Amino acid sequence: MKAPLTIERNASLRDCNTFGIDVCAHALLRVTDPTQLATVRNEPELAAMPRLVLGGGSNVLLTGDFSGLVLLMANRGIALEGEDEQAVYVRAAAGENWHEFVLWTLDQGLAGLENLALIPGSVGAAPVQNIGAYGAEVRDCLHSLTLFDFDTGSIRRFSNAECAFGYRDSVFKRQLKNRAVILDVTFALPKRWQPNTGYADVAAELAARGIAQPTPRQICDAIIAIRQRKLPDPARLGNAGSFFKNPAVSDAQKQALAVRFPQLVSYAQEDGSHKLAAGWLVDQAGWKGKIEGRAGVSETQALVLVNRGGASGQEIAQLAQAIAADVQAKFGVALEAEPLII
Numbered sequence: 001m002k003a004p005l006t007i008e009r010n011a012s013l014r015d016c017n018t019f020g021i022d023v024c025a026h027a028l029l030r031v032t033d034p035t036q037l038a039t040v041r042n043e044p045e046l047a048a049m050p051r052l053v054l055g056g057g058s059n060v061l062l063t064g065d066f067s068g069l070v071l072l073m074a075n076r077g078i079a080l081e082g083e084d085e086q087a088v089y090v091r092a093a094a095g096e097n098w099h100e101f102v103l104w105t106l107d108q109g110l111a112g113l114e115n116l117a118l119i120p121g122s123v124g125a126a127p128v129q130n131i132g133a134y135g136a137e138v139r140d141c142l143h144s145l146t147l148f149d150f151d152t153g154s155i156r157r158f159s160n161a162e163c164a165f166g167y168r169d170s171v172f173k174r175q176l177k178n179r180a181v182i183l184d185v186t187f188a189l190p191k192r193w194q195p196n197t198g199y200a201d202v203a204a205e206l207a208a209r210g211i212a213q214p215t216p217r218q219i220c221d222a223i224i225a226i227r228q229r230k231l232p233d234p235a236r237l238g239n240a241g242s243f244f245k246n247p248a249v250s251d252a253q254k255q256a257l258a259v260r261f262p263q264l265v266s267y268a269q270e271d272g273s274h275k276l277a278a279g280w281l282v283d284q285a286g287w288k289g290k291i292e293g294r295a296g297v298s299e300t301q302a303l304v305l306v307n308r309g310g311a312s313g314q315e316i317a318q319l320a321q322a323i324a325a326d327v328q329a330k331f332g333v334a335l336e337a338e339p340l341i342i
């Protein structure tokens with residue numbers, strides 16, 4: 001049976017983005033069934049509109065009304081797909097809440113996603129920016145996904161390799177931007193699980209709890225505690241997590257900076273480059289806790305820009321520009337925004 005197509009006109013997006021920016025979409029469709037996308041493609045008026053796919057809206061900064069069609073992914077369902085010697089395969093619909101899905105896997109005795117606990121957003125959005133935290137990224141456990149291709153009108157299955165994952169990056173932010181809508185994601189959760197506790201904050205939190213050989217659930221609990229301490233809860237203070245990516249610099253540039261700034265925090269990469277902790281750069285430049293009208297910088301994590309109440313997307317974007325210009329002037333390093341700025 002064909003799912004009905006209920007298009008909301010001039011729909012408020014305030015509750016659809018974790019910054020809580022109060023703008024409208026010309027048209028909005030809550031996608032509860034993937035067949036609705038084929039219908040959209042066949043309706044000339046809707047097919048001609050610019051599209052914006054939203055999951056939890058936790059990685060987007062809306063700087064004005066969106067004069068197109070917002071596709072709000074709201075399909076649900078989680079199912080065990082099977083298993084082999086290596087892994088148990090679980091498929092989750094794009095509209096499922098990410099953190100609730102992580103907890104569901106742990107409740108089933110399945111490990112692998114615990115380091116990614118409490119990341120705001122939806123299952124379908126997770127591969128788009130290859131969400132990551134505490135030494136893990138979604139690509140580590142992602143087996144494949146299915147998507148609706150607006151160019152061809154077909155449903156396609158993508159393997160992990162086809163997603164072309166990078167640091168907070170994938171083919172869905174590049175070649176397939178505005179073209180693909182992720183419908184569901186299949187995870188391969190390893191049967192021979194190894195704890196991933198190398199990240200300093202995680203090791204320290206487990207040590208403080210007196211845990212030497214943590215279970216997946218204990219790692220999840222430790223990560224929830226760290227995140228609650230450091231990252232403002234978007235339900236209380238609008239934000240989109242890290243606003244800037246950790247920038248990569250050459251070995252020569254890193255060495256030169258380390259001479260000038262001995263406390264510089266950096267992480268060596270396999271290709272010989274180094275990632276700099278953008279939070280450290282922004283903090284050192286004096287922006288942590290700064291208030292600019294209704295926008296501001298978190299007091300606990302300098303990478304997080306916040307809506308202090310009623311801020312416009314423009315105000316947040318201006319604050320981000322001022323921070324990036326200052327970091328460029330002080331350190332000679334360019335910061336790149338992590339959320340999509342619309």
Ligand code: EPU
Binds near residue numbers: 133243245301
């Ligand atoms: N730091 C400061 N001041 C700050 C923030 C950080 O000096 O205000 C220093 C810290 O002391 C630490 C270093 O910077 O030495 C790194 O900080 P942290 O461990 O908090 O992580 P991060 O690099 O700032 C990244 C991710 C987060 C993720 C954490 C944990 C990016 C852009 N951000 O932050 O991801 O939760 O690591 O793995 O890669 C997100 O993407 O939205 C996000 C929150």
